Amino acid sequence: xxxxxxxxxVAKIPREGKEESQFQIVLRRxxxxxxxxxxxxxxxxxxxxxxxxxxxAPFPRDAVDIAVATxxxxxxxxxxxxxxxxxxxxxxxxxxxxxxxxxxxVSLSIAFIVVVVSELFGVxxxxxxxxxxxWFDTFISRLVEFLLSIxxxxxxxxxxxxxxxxxxxxxxxAFVTGxxxxxxxxxxxxxxxxxxLMAILILLGWTGAARLMRGMALTLxxxxxxxxxxxVGASNTRIMFRHxxxxxxxxxxxxxxxxxxxxxxxxxxxxxxxxxxxxxTPSWGNMxxxxxxxxxxxxxxxxxxxxxxCLVTIAFNFIGDGMRDALDPRLKR
Amino acid sequence: xxxxxxxxxxxxxxxxQDGVVHAxxxxxxxxxxxxxxxxxxxxxxxxxxxxxSLIRLIPQPPGKIVDGEVMFDGQDLLKLSEDELRDIxxxxxxxxxxxxxxxxxxxxxxxxxxxxxxELHLNMNKDQARKRAVQLLEMVGIPGADSRLDDYPHQFSxxxxxxxxxxxxxxCDPQLLIADEPTTALDVTIxxxxxxxxxxxxxxxxxxxxxxxxxxxVVAGMADRVIVMYSGFIVEEGNVNDLYGKPRHPYTLGxxxxxxxxxxxxxxxxxxxxxxxxxLLEPPTHCPFxxxxxxxxxxxxxxxPPLVEVTPGHKAACWVDISNVxxxxxxxxxxxx
Numbered sequence: 001x002x003x004x005x006x007x008x009x010v011a012k013i014p015r016e017g018k019e020e021s022q023f024q025i026v027l028r029r030x031x032x033x034x035x036x037x038x039x040x041x042x043x044x045x046x047x048x049x050x051x052x053x054x055x056x057a058p059f060p061r062d063a064v065d066i067a068v069a070t071x072x073x074x075x076x077x078x079x080x081x082x083x084x085x086x087x088x089x090x091x092x093x094x095x096x097x098x099x100x101x102x103x104x105x106v107s108l109s110i111a112f113i114v115v116v117v118s119e120l121f122g123v124x125x126x127x128x129x130x131x132x133x134x135w136f137d138t139f140i141s142r143l144v145e146f147l148l149s150i151x152x153x154x155x156x157x158x159x160x161x162x163x164x165x166x167x168x169x170x171x172x173x174a175f176v177t178g179x180x181x182x183x184x185x186x187x188x189x190x191x192x193x194x195x196x197l198m199a200i201l202i203l204l205g206w207t208g209a210a211r212l213m214r215g216m217a218l219t220l221x222x223x224x225x226x227x228x229x230x231x232v233g234a235s236n237t238r239i240m241f242r243h244x245x246x247x248x249x250x251x252x253x254x255x256x257x258x259x260x261x262x263x264x265x266x267x268x269x270x271x272x273x274x275x276x277x278x279x280x281t282p283s284w285g286n287m288x289x290x291x292x293x294x295x296x297x298x299x300x301x302x303x304x305x306x307x308x309x310c311l312v313t314i315a316f317n318f319i320g321d322g323m324r325d326a327l328d329p330r331l332k333r
Numbered sequence: 334x335x336x337x338x339x340x341x342x343x344x345x346x347x348x349x350q351d352g353v354v355h356a357x358x359x360x361x362x363x364x365x366x367x368x369x370x371x372x373x374x375x376x377x378x379x380x381x382x383x384x385x386s387l388i389r390l391i392p393q394p395p396g397k398i399v400d401g402e403v404m405f406d407g408q409d410l411l412k413l414s415e416d417e418l419r420d421i422x423x424x425x426x427x428x429x430x431x432x433x434x435x436x437x438x439x440x441x442x443x444x445x446x447x448x449x450x451x452e453l454h455l456n457m458n459k460d461q462a463r464k465r466a467v468q469l470l471e472m473v474g475i476p477g478a479d480s481r482l483d484d485y486p487h488q489f490s491x492x493x494x495x496x497x498x499x500x501x502x503x504x505c506d507p508q509l510l511i512a513d514e515p516t517t518a519l520d521v522t523i524x525x526x527x528x529x530x531x532x533x534x535x536x537x538x539x540x541x542x543x544x545x546x547x548x549x550x551v552v553a554g555m556a557d558r559v560i561v562m563y564s565g566f567i568v569e570e571g572n573v574n575d576l577y578g579k580p581r582h583p584y585t586l587g588x589x590x591x592x593x594x595x596x597x598x599x600x601x602x603x604x605x606x607x608x609x610x611x612x613l614l615e616p617p618t619h620c621p622f623x624x625x626x627x628x629x630x631x632x633x634x635x636x637x638p639p640l641v642e643v644t645p646g647h648k649a650a651c652w653v654d655i656s657n658v659x660x661x662x663x664x665x666x667x668x669x670x
Contacts (some may be wrong), residue, residue, distance in 0.1 A: 022485070224435040230390055231430075232423035232450045232501065242449075247440050 029326040036322020039315035046312060050108050053101035054185055058083065061102050061185075062280050065093035072298045087304050090290060096304050102185060103282040103305060108312070109183040110198055110283075111263040118202045119256045122209025123245060129210070130217025131240050141214070144207045152204060156266065160275040163196045170195055190281040197276055201263060208255055216248030250327040254320050261316035268309055284309045336404075337541050338364040338387070338509060343401035345379075345386045348394060355616045356382040358565040359400070361640075364509065369535065369542040371556035373549060373588070377610055379565035380545045384511050388422050406508070424454040427502035431514040433494035437486040443470075443497055444482030450504045469500040472537075473530060492523035496530065503534060511543045516551055524548075528555055549592055553577060561585050564611050564621035567640055571647035579656055581649035583626045586658065620652070628653045 031037060049056070065079055073089040087096040129140035162168075169192060180198075181191035220226065221244065229239050264284075270276030271285025272292075279286060284305040291301035345357040357379045364370050372380045385391045386398050387410060403410040405426065410418065422428075427450075430436040437446060447469060448462035457465065463482065470478035473496040486494060495515060502510055512531070516524040532555055535542060546552060552559055552573070559576045561569040561584065569582040580586045587606040608625035611617055620626070623633040632652045640650040 224430055224432055225438045227390065228428070228430050228436040228498070228501075229438075229449070230422065231388065231428035233419045233421070233453055234423075234449060235419060238453075243438050243441070247438065 033322035035318040039318035042315040050104040057098040059095035059098045099282040106283040114201045115259045118205035119209045122206035126210035126213030127217045130214035254324045257320035261313045336363045337366040339404040341402040344399040352614045371544045371552040372560045374562035378562045423450045424505045426509045427507035428511045429515045432518045473500045569649045575647045
């Protein structure tokens with residue numbers, strides 16, 4: 001053996017291969033979760049169906065065909081013009097497949113808008129509460145506890161029935177109404193009613209995210225890097241939005257995907273009870289509601305909106321589980 | 334030389350449930366432009382709180398700067414508004430922290446964190462900031478700077494992270510760099526690298542440094558002047574040679590005697606300082622070091638000695654003149670102990 005040691009050129013050691021980015025690691029771990037991937041497939045299919053509803057629906061949304069039936073008709077019923085209704089017709093002779101597609105658009109849009117807005121609300125309020133502490137924290141925490149201590153369904157029922165039955169209008173800029181009406185593929189008058197419903201769900205829905213984020217901010221604000229940031233001259237707002245919130249975003253994503261399932265169910269519940277989305281705007285909930293009166297004679301009727309409703313809820317839950325596993329930093333593989 | 338920073342009678346206290354913690358009890362010192370001042374003392378002696386108070390980084394509440402003045406370049410930092418102070422933090426006074434493992438945000442890339450100060454203070458756009466960040470990383474000796482900007486903190490070793498922290502500290506060319514035990518969390522070889530790096534950068538950039546540490550060995554190699562703190566007081570202050578050669582406070586003497594030395598025989602025992610530092614909740618009216626001091630006299634129990642100049646540029650707070658005591662332990666003394 002020669003004793004001459006080659007000086008180690010540290011800088012020249014090649015870095016092996018291309019390292020995986022954070023996103024790739026998370027994606028790889030998510031892909032291992034078979035059910036979550038199946039969930040994504042289900043959601044994507046529903047999404048495409050909902051998005052293309054105006055183009056692929058065989059009939060106009062509210063086309064009533066009295067000539068065919070004054071009672072619900074089974075799948076395969078022929079229209080007066082000789083076209084087939086793939087999933088049958090309801091008691092007014094409206095095509096169920098068409099309404100299912102539009103209903104998907106309404107139900108999913110409500111879920112996404114409500115979850116995005118309420119998580120945003122919750123994250124900002126929670127981060128501010130945890131990070132600033134003091135009276136603001138006390139106020140937000142008590143408010144969250146107050147909202148969580150009220151049983152959700154009664155309060156939803158009461159507020160929804162008051163606001164929706166009285167045709168309340170929210171003072172919103174036109175582009176918001178325009179955007180929602182595009183999302184729902186429904187005219188603005190109908191969109192307005194749905195906006196009221198969404199507002200109620202948002203007001204009651206931000207608490208989970210706020211709690212999560214507050215807890216995270218509480219631990220993060222005592223970390224050394226926050227002090228280091230102060231020493232660099234960063235303001236509180238900057239520390240909060242650029243450093244605290246990105247640190248706590250993983251559990252929020254999980255919370256959001258589980259929240260989607262919750263909102264789909266909540267909307268269906270309210271609509272089923274008649275205080276949610278109002279006819280003629282279709283939603284899976286109010287389709288169930290109308291189906292209920294005929295379900296003993298025509299048992300396929302509740303299944304038409306029921307099966308997709310079930311699938312979507314389960315899919316969102318599986319996606320949430322998958323995300324939880326994929327984003328958990330303690331599982332390093 | 335002009336005084337860059339002058340601290341006068343700074344007092345910081347923490348109002349806790351158990352009572353008022355007197356962390357810093359009226360300290361005064363100065364730092365000249367381009368000079369290195371080391372502040373040494375054991376844990377809880379108020380050295381960190383003392384410098385954190387300079388740029389008001391202590392958590393308020395419970396902390397409060399009760400009294401004092403911090404003149405920096407003609408401005409009293411304690412009287413500035415939070416906004417005005419933010420312009421100084423990270424820009425003209427930068428800080429490096431003890432633990433590089435936790436002082437970086439784990440979810441952002443190094444690049445985004447280095448450019449933080451650049452965007453804040455120098456209004457650079459993304460491209461300029463990135464170029465400057467590469468330059469900074471090269472300056473602190475990180476190989477492959479350009480590609481490493483996109484790495485996350487966990488992909489760096491402790492020493493490398495401390496280099497990143499230094500790069501962040503230097504990003505706006507500060508006039509004063511406060512280093513709060515920057516080598517404590519690192520192993521010895523890395524410590525030496527960081528010390529060398531800091532000295533080299535000081536030569537290049539000419540900033541003043543306040544270096545907080547409890548390691549007198551590190552101080553010897555880099556400081557111009559040394560301040561020894563004990564229990565929230567400055568007990569001795571002087572240039573390195575005076576203080577190491579002829580310490581005038583028994584605490585300094587004790588610290589020096591408790592360092593292992595290569596030039597003395599292996600058989601020499603280290604002499605620890607007996608006892609514990611005093612409880613800062615009830616600061617004594619007598620000399621705070623009296624209970625642990627081997628030179629203690631009656632007067633020490635009656636009055637806390639003021640910091641007085643013993644020789645030009647060398648101050649000590651002690652009633653006893655210990656200038657004839659050797660730092661090296663004589664055989665006789667060892668036999669006695």
